Amino acid sequence: MAGNKREKIKMTPEEVGAYLAGNFKVQVATIGKDGEPHLVTMFYALYKGKIAFTTYKASQKVLNLRRNPTMTCLVEDGVEYNELRGVALYGRGIVVEEPGPRSLVGMVVGSRMAGLPVPEMGEPVDPVIAEGIEQALAKRVLIVMEPERITSWDHGKA
Template identity: 85%
Template sequence: MAGGSKREQIKMTPDEVASFLAGNFKVQVATVGKEGEPHLVTMFYALLDGKIAFTTYKKSQKVQNLRRNPTMTCLVEDGVEYNELRGVALYGRGLIIEDPEPRSKVGMVVGSRMAGLPVPEIGEPVDPVVAEGIEKALEKRVLIVMEPDRVVSWDHGKV
């Protein structure tokens, strides 16, 4: 095949991956269950220092799974028709962070999106009444940050 394999032709550059992840907000998250089975959920996310980050309940199944085995895979994808399909799969570890400062930064972005409000950038101020409600909800949550070891991407619009 001229120009390399199809796999190489549809692969996104690092800048394209970063832009794609910044332009989306839903991620499919897979962790490893107690019996070795995949546990798959969809979460809203924000980028924290360029990495997928989301909050979840401290006692959620994904947190229990990550405490046992930090292996995690994340998939962000879009497109309907074959030539529109794009995606990024990240393979690595899910880090559980209990520090309230980064949890709050991510929580303000995700919480605003979930409430249907204008979505701030990480670290931007949020309406104080909204911020108070989000902070209250975050008290029962932890932050999960995807620490990728390997990234696989595709953009079928390239061929």
């Protein structure tokens, strides 16, 4: 019986893509040096269809990923039980040092964090704003989630 309910509330791959595209906060879990989970919430953008975010090069999550790339991401919403929706992605967090991809994601996330209009990925940003975001990105790296397994639920489908 539980399996039937599980299948009923599972999102299709298209629904998962639309859900991730329509959200911007992700709970990110990495594994600390003693094996404990390290959990933080980050603003993200989709980069080539994958959850991506910038973070300080020296942050705990980067140290953890360099030691062990295992990462889990959770995007969820809803208040009442029949509104609960979410996508959990299990896989690897890839640390990307290249400034190009970091800037693409950084412009989207940085604009959102600053309360400014959020551009589409690759869309031009006001040069003054872009300069400020680039300065902030100088001490950051890009993390891209490479999922190996995805689970999803939408209790509104039940």
